[in-house]
Amino acid sequence: MATATPSLERPSPLAPLNSLFSGIWSGVRLLGANRVGLLGLLGVTFFFILCFVMPLIIPLDDKVKIDQIYAAPSLLHPFGFDSQGKDVWTQIIHGGRTLILIAVGAAVLATLVGAALGAFSAVIGGRFDSALMALVDVWLTIPQLPLLIVLAAFIRVNDPWTLVFIMGLLSWAPLTRAVRSQVLSIKQRDFIEAARALDLGTSHIVFREVLPNMMSYISINFILAITYAMYFQTSLVFLGLVPLSGTNWGVMIRFAQTRGAIYSSDSFWYIMAPVLAIALFQLSLVALERGVAEVFNPRLRS
Amino acid sequence: MTAPILELDNVTQIFRVHNRPMAAVDGVSLTVNEGETVCLVGESGCGKTTMGKIACGLRQPTYGRVLFRGQDIWKMDKKAWTEYRQAVQIIHQDPYASLNPVQTVSQILSAPLQRHGLVKNRAQMRDRIYELLLTVDLTPVEDFYDKFPHQLSGGQRQRLSVARALTVNPSFIVADESVSMVDVSIRVSLLRMLGNLRDRLGVAFLFITHDLAIAKYFAWQGRIGVMYVGRMVEMGSTPQVVNHPEHPYTRALLSAVPEADPELTRHKERVSLRSQDIPSLFNLPIGCAFHPRCPLFVEGTCDRVEPALLPVEDGHTVACHVATGQVVARERAA
Numbered sequence: 259m260a261t262a263t264p265s266l267e268r269p270s271p272l273a274p275l276n277s278l279f280s281g282i283w284s285g286v287r288l289l290g291a292n293r294v295g296l297l298g299l300l301g302v303t304f305f306f307i308l309c310f311v312m313p314l315i316i317p318l319d320d321k322v323k324i325d326q327i328y329a330a331p332s333l334l335h336p337f338g339f340d341s342q343g344k345d346v347w348t349q350i351i352h353g354g355r356t357l358i359l360i361a362v363g364a365a366v367l368a369t370l371v372g373a374a375l376g377a378f379s380a381v382i383g384g385r386f387d388s389a390l391m392a393l394v395d396v397w398l399t400i401p402q403l404p405l406l407i408v409l410a411a412f413i414r415v416n417d418p419w420t421l422v423f424i425m426g427l428l429s430w431a432p433l434t435r436a437v438r439s440q441v442l443s444i445k446q447r448d449f450i451e452a453a454r455a456l457d458l459g460t461s462h463i464v465f466r467e468v469l470p471n472m473m474s475y476i477s478i479n480f481i482l483a484i485t486y487a488m489y490f491q492t493s494l495v496f497l498g499l500v501p502l503s504g505t506n507w508g509v510m511i512r513f514a515q516t517r518g519a520i521y522s523s524d525s526f527w528y529i530m531a532p533v534l535a536i537a538l539f540q541l542s543l544v545a546l547e548r549g550v551a552e553v554f555n556p557r558l559r560s
Numbered sequence: 561m562t563a564p565i566l567e568l569d570n571v572t573q574i575f576r577v578h579n580r581p582m583a584a585v586d587g588v589s590l591t592v593n594e595g596e597t598v599c600l601v602g603e604s605g606c607g608k609t610t611m612g613k614i615a616c617g618l619r620q621p622t623y624g625r626v627l628f629r630g631q632d633i634w635k636m637d638k639k640a641w642t643e644y645r646q647a648v649q650i651i652h653q654d655p656y657a658s659l660n661p662v663q664t665v666s667q668i669l670s671a672p673l674q675r676h677g678l679v680k681n682r683a684q685m686r687d688r689i690y691e692l693l694l695t696v697d698l699t700p701v702e703d704f705y706d707k708f709p710h711q712l713s714g715g716q717r718q719r720l721s722v723a724r725a726l727t728v729n730p731s732f733i734v735a736d737e738s739v740s741m742v743d744v745s746i747r748v749s750l751l752r753m754l755g756n757l758r759d760r761l762g763v764a765f766l767f768i769t770h771d772l773a774i775a776k777y778f779a780w781q782g783r784i785g786v787m788y789v790g791r792m793v794e795m796g797s798t799p800q801v802v803n804h805p806e807h808p809y810t811r812a813l814l815s816a817v818p819e820a821d822p823e824l825t826r827h828k829e830r831v832s833l834r835s836q837d838i839p840s841l842f843n844l845p846i847g848c849a850f851h852p853r854c855p856l857f858v859e860g861t862c863d864r865v866e867p868a869l870l871p872v873e874d875g876h877t878v879a880c881h882v883a884t885g886q887v888v889a890r891e892r893a894a
Contacts, residue, residue, distance in 0.1 A: 455650050
């Protein structure tokens with residue numbers, strides 16, 4: 259209570275901006291209050307710095323050095339060297355950026371398409387609703403990874419945007435169905451009726467009453483969609499279905515495996531480094547998701 | 561004479577359930593004057609809630625008109641509609657469903673104040689919210705200001721929804737079973753608070769309840785309308801309806817109300833119905849909808865002709881062939 263009173267004291271022309279910032283700030287504070295969520299936030303921040311800031315400082319080591327093949331980890335080279343004598347650590351630093359960007363892009367696309375279609379379906383109803391839901395049902399029965407594998411044989415997926423597009427379109431269906439049923443249920447609740455009786459306006463009802471009640475679900479779905487997209491990409495690379503260009507964690511696992519890493523204990527760090535990177539990144543996202551659920555759903559806070 | 565604050569003129573609400581039409585409310589008229597309390601009582605499914613929704617403009621009736629201070633609300637221009645919207649508010653039955661779980665008390669109360677420009681700045685906003693919370697006895701107000709609905713008890717939530725309804729200074733409140741979901745101990749204090757609002761602010765109430773004892777307590781100065789399967793069967797001032805019920809259904813309802821005094825209960829006149837089943841709204845009995853259960857049933861009339869609401873004394877109307885003396889007259893004529 260003591261924290262809220264001062265913020266109400268005087269009006270300011272920047273009030274909406276202020277309230278946006280204070281909203282974000284209180285969100286971060288709430289995230290920090292949850293230990294798992296805080297760990298997730300720290301983890302995701304770490305990976306952000308690792309994959310987007312560090313590449314600017316540390317160059318990629320792409321020189322073949324015969325004398326360094328499978329050299330053991332040291333303080334300067336924490337993950338040792340690969341089958342061609344290249345430093346593994348710099349490959350980890352440079353190998354996350356495209357993966358993460360494509361995964362986030364695919365998740366943004368899937369979430370936007372899913373949430374929008376679901377909301378429209380619930381609001382419009384009738385034939386549109388029935389047709390869309392029939393399509394969703396059919397879509398949900400298609401196993402996604404095999405479809406992706408088949409698609410990869412026909413479509414040239416060396417362009418990252420194509421990959422974003424394909425993966426986004428593959429995962430819109432579950433969210434569409436979930437958002438539709440949530441909107442259907444929320445718009446019937448008494449508090450929506452009370453808002454109508456108070457004449458609060460359509461935009462208030464959509465953005466202040468309906469959407470905040472679904473934010474925890476949508477944001478969780480968004481985070482999980484990132485993790486799925488990560489797995490999809492690395493699976494595609496690992497299976498050799500997309501061109502093995504550039505440096506990324508999936509390509510690293512693939513090379514480590516094909517160049518005999520599983521037979522040689524020397525190359526332990528070569529294969530474990532990208533596996534650890536992917537696993538830790540996914541773990542951070544899942545932990546973050548736990549915290550985000552609490553930020554958007556006050557009932558989960560204790 | 562000024563126009564009544566709200567008038568429902570022969571409204572009918574037809575719902576289509578699995579493509580079968582069903583009249584939840586069938587040709588009901590109701591008038592509420594400024595500052596007056598009108599109770600609607602009846603069993604579950606008799607159309608009380610639908611009446612409430614129609615009265616506060618949340619539902620457009622299939623037929624009939626809704627007049628607010630003499631103006632048809634569905635033919636209003638924007639300005640008049642805004643005025644009506646703010647003048648008529650609803651308090652829902654379920655305090656757990658009627659408050660948005662992701663908004664704090666202050667957010668819930670500030671949205672309507674902001675939207676309708678009822679406060680000029682943040683200091684005024686806070687003062688007004690404090691005042692509202694005081695009005696509904698949510699004290700100390702500082703403790704409630706930043707709470708979320710799930711941190712409040714059922715009674716406190718219901719007070720909050722009353723406060724929300726009061727943000728726009730309504731002159732007419734539809735209270736839809738507003739006290740039936742809270743504990744009996746809290747119920748009386750809630751009723752007392754609503755009574756205070758009525759007496760102090762002159763708010764008119766359409767009080768919907770299934771509990772005649774509450775209707776008696778809250779609306780002794782007002783009127784009671786008794787509904788049965790979507791029709792009004794009896795309407796009169798509360799003392800008239802409670803002390804001299806004319807419709808057999810009203811009598812049955814009243815005899816079912818338990819009395820605190822065992823002596824009274826023992827000697828109370830019991831109305832025995834011929835059947836306990838409420839007819840399906842899809843398949844209402846022909847004639848008087850109550851006739852299969854009615855102890856006064858007269859064959860040939862009650863199962864053929866639908867009774868109209870006719871006055872039996874000043875301001876007391878009943879829809880019953882027998883109570884209004886219609887049947888005897890008909891038989892003599894035959």
